[in-house]
Amino acid sequence: MMGEVILEAKEICKYFGGLKAVEKVDMQVEKGDIFGIIGPNGAGKTTFFNICSGIYQPTSGDILFNGESIINQRPEHIAKKGMARTFQNIKLFKNMSVLENIKIGFHNRTKTTMFDAIIRNKKYRVDEEVIVREGIAILEKVGLSEYRDTLAGNMAYGLQRRVEIARALALDPQIILLDEPAAGMNPMETHALMTFIQNINKEGYTIVVIEHDMKFIMSMANKVLVLNFGQKIAEGTPEQVKQDEEVIVAYFGKGLDLGGGH
Numbered sequence: 473m474m475g476e477v478i479l480e481a482k483e484i485c486k487y488f489g490g491l492k493a494v495e496k497v498d499m500q501v502e503k504g505d506i507f508g509i510i511g512p513n514g515a516g517k518t519t520f521f522n523i524c525s526g527i528y529q530p531t532s533g534d535i536l537f538n539g540e541s542i543i544n545q546r547p548e549h550i551a552k553k554g555m556a557r558t559f560q561n562i563k564l565f566k567n568m569s570v571l572e573n574i575k576i577g578f579h580n581r582t583k584t585t586m587f588d589a590i591i592r593n594k595k596y597r598v599d600e601e602v603i604v605r606e607g608i609a610i611l612e613k614v615g616l617s618e619y620r621d622t623l624a625g626n627m628a629y630g631l632q633r634r635v636e637i638a639r640a641l642a643l644d645p646q647i648i649l650l651d652e653p654a655a656g657m658n659p660m661e662t663h664a665l666m667t668f669i670q671n672i673n674k675e676g677y678t679i680v681v682i683e684h685d686m687k688f689i690m691s692m693a694n695k696v697l698v699l700n701f702g703q704k705i706a707e708g709t710p711e712q713v714k715q716d717e718e719v720i721v722a723y724f725g726k727g728l729d730l731g732g733g734h
């Protein structure tokens with residue numbers, strides 16, 4: 473039985489001059505999914521995410537979020553509707569504390585104006601209080617409370633990645649797009665991240681995750697999309713994708729361990 477579709481891509485194409493970075497890619501993410509996207513370097517994964525989140529306009533095709541086309545909408549607008557994302561390259565303010573970085577995630581949600589902030593009126597102070605309280609609650613949720621006053625730039629790589637995810641949660645999204653969240657992590661950090669993502673998924677967040685770490689995707693995702701040279705070459709459960717001839721030959725190379733671990 474099909475669940476409710478929350479994010480849908482319809483024949484998405486993105487060309488950079490003559491380069492077909494994404495070519496006719498369809499995707500249907502259902503509520504509650506941990507949806508994995510894999511593919512070799514340059515396969516078009518990040519470009520596809522940039523289209524889903526409104527950072528790029530597609531050359532053609534459509535993106536539906538909760539049934540509504542979001543093509544031509546600004547990224548902030550899409551974020552406000554409930555789609556959060558993290559980036560392949562960490563984008564934290566390194567000279568700001570962890571809590572301050574999280575607070576930026578709330579920016580979209582309050583109605584405080586620049587004027588309110590400059591004169592620090594009642595409205596600003598009330599918003600500020602709420603934001604600090606919620607920011608602290610999110611840090612507790614992701615197990616980062618002890619780092620609230622640490623400068624983001626001074627943290628271990630794996631922790632910085634987690635701060636980014638926490639900041640995405642501050643948007644109060646329905647769906648979170650993660651671009652290679654385990655990149656650069658050691659096995660222990662990766663394992664902790666997997667547990668963390670599974671926990672937030674259980675709380676009701678739908679997750680779409682690009683990842684190179686095959687074990688990560690194969691053990692976490694309930695559905696996997698495989699891209700190669702901009703095209704979808706397979707889609708299905710991890711088990712189906714692992715057995716797909718085209719995936720084995722074209723992408724993984726014969727005899728490669730796909731993380732089944734037997």
Ligand SMILES: Nc1ncnc2c1ncn2[C@@H]1O[C@H](COP(=O)(O)OP(=O)(O)OP(=O)(O)O)[C@@H](O)[C@H]1O
Binds near residue numbers: 491514516
């Ligand atoms: N803004 C851009 N202008 C021109 N070409 C681009 C642009 N962004 C991406 N590309 C090209 O599009 C193709 C797909 O890139 P993309 O970053 O989406 O791949 P990816 O699957 O995320 O790769 P990786 O695993 O290395 O992150 C690549 O050939 C890349 O060089």
Ligand SMILES: [Mg+2]
Binds near residue numbers: 517519
């Ligand atoms: Mg990428």
